[in-house]
Amino acid sequence: MSGDKYAVFGLVIESEIALPELLPAPDGATPDVAIRVGNAGEEPLISAEEVNLVVPKVASYRIRGGREIVFAPREGASERNIRLFLLGSAFGAIIHQRGLLPLHANAIDISGRAVAFMGHSGAGKSTMAAWFLDRGHRILADDVCVVVPDAAGVPLAYPGIPRLRLWREALERSGRNADELELAFDDMDKFNLPTPRPSQSGPIPLSHVYLLEKAEDQASQIQPLSGVAAVDALVANTYRGGYLARMGGTKRHLLACLHLVKRVPVFRASRLWGFDGYDEEAERLEQHARSLVGREAPIKQPA
Template sequence: MIHCALPAAHRSRLDPRQDHFDYRVFGLKVRSEIRLSALIPTPIDSADVEIRLGAVPKHQSVEPLGLYVDTDGPILNIANVGRFLIANGNEIIVEPHAQASARNVELYLLGSAFGAILHHRHLLPLHANAIEINGRAIAFMGHSGAGKSTLAAWFADHGYRILSDDVCVVDFDSAGIAYARAGIPRLRLWKDALKVRGISETGLTRSFDGQDKFDMPIIGSGSHDPVRLDAIYLLGKNIGATDQLMIEQVSGMAAVEAISVNTYRGSFVPLIGDRIRHIKDCLKLTQLVKVCKFNRQWDHRHFERDVRLFLSSEFP
């Protein structure tokens, strides 16, 4: 493994002020040489994960894109962004592409690279958000575009605590209780979703270069304490206009499959995780929390009605 320093000009572009920055995210204490704008600086005594700038060994032949395992460990290679070496589940070595923006490097660092760290540490990251209601957490799970962030934004507007957006990390304590860990304190919303909420994108950070998706900080999300997870709702589409709320219980292997399919960066598990443990964790989660399918209208006209019907049905 190579831990060499990058040239001063390259380092200063990403880290202009100090040697390291301390954070907490997904229940992990993080010490980073790269300033991470999406996270809130938090003093830590020691780090579970260290992020360093350095050279990442290149594949001997044609270097593949995505995640692959080399002799130095798992390496995530993203075109025009950079290469990330995942070392021993407690270190990420980052070699940014010469022309990569700090925004794009951070996006993949806190996204796919951290997904690899989470799987390496045998945690269960879901493609879901998590919201605290009455002291317990519920999660909305689904693929990109299913409306997870838009739902989270509605709950944030109405005074609910948002534990995580897009990635919800689930952990189990010694008593077998499932908990949702606090994630990145921001929402990612498309421009049309901002417009519906009467918010201008002016002053907001673009999530990725060239995309009309923007980051909104989550106000009041400073607590890093995990919250007991009570229910998971798989977002689905309700065909046809109806005033009836469509919530269907999902159980057995269908529930296990739903958790497995919606595992964040689940394709990493065969490479760096434990497939048997992953399936066991998916099964355990379905035995500990309620899993349902929440079918709703996928347009902004019915959004408010559907969410209020959901709350009156599930939390009367």
């Protein structure tokens, strides 16, 4: 196979289709995952050996061994839509096949530590990340934050796709013109906001995790989660976690979540819905995050 090489989630991708959303891989890097056009099958399947995803009017994707994605585009499908599912659901299967932990979360860099904001679709992860971006923080990951422990067991968060996907209302509220940006998906009022591309694609330690939720009353709160509640939050907010039972990965995934909550604090951050008072609530969250990062030991620089 011959194609361009890219880096994302700590993996090197060699692809027959251009993936302009991703960072280029370092020169000479050995591919971990190959993406090519071919016969991908027409029957949906999720098993321990492979995953076949069929997206009507877009493409079918066959994912095998954590190393290969073969896709068959539908006639007339746009490359934008093909890439959306390729880098989304199909790559979620690759990540699970490789035994990695993908949180359904955005992650930002605060003083060299990753802070993750997880939640269901529509919980406000990308809107919160855009608020931090506008205040000078680097966006580490959008929608999918892959966490892998290092040799010492320290959870590391790996860079994801350098962009945010935002609805028109959120973009315009931040002072941006949605019509100047690329649509995230055909016929959807959601747009890709490119974020600054880092000079290196290495991971950084994960400081802590917030679960974004809607406040049930008129008060925003940040509450620690521990034990079963913390593990349940991670399990429920694992990207494409529904694949795991049929892939035979449930036990491995649960152990990964248990390890994470032993090393990383998890908080429930409930907030009032809408944009009234949004800045004040986000500032409160930023102050909380900074206070936790400030208590951690400095990151040792290589000699």
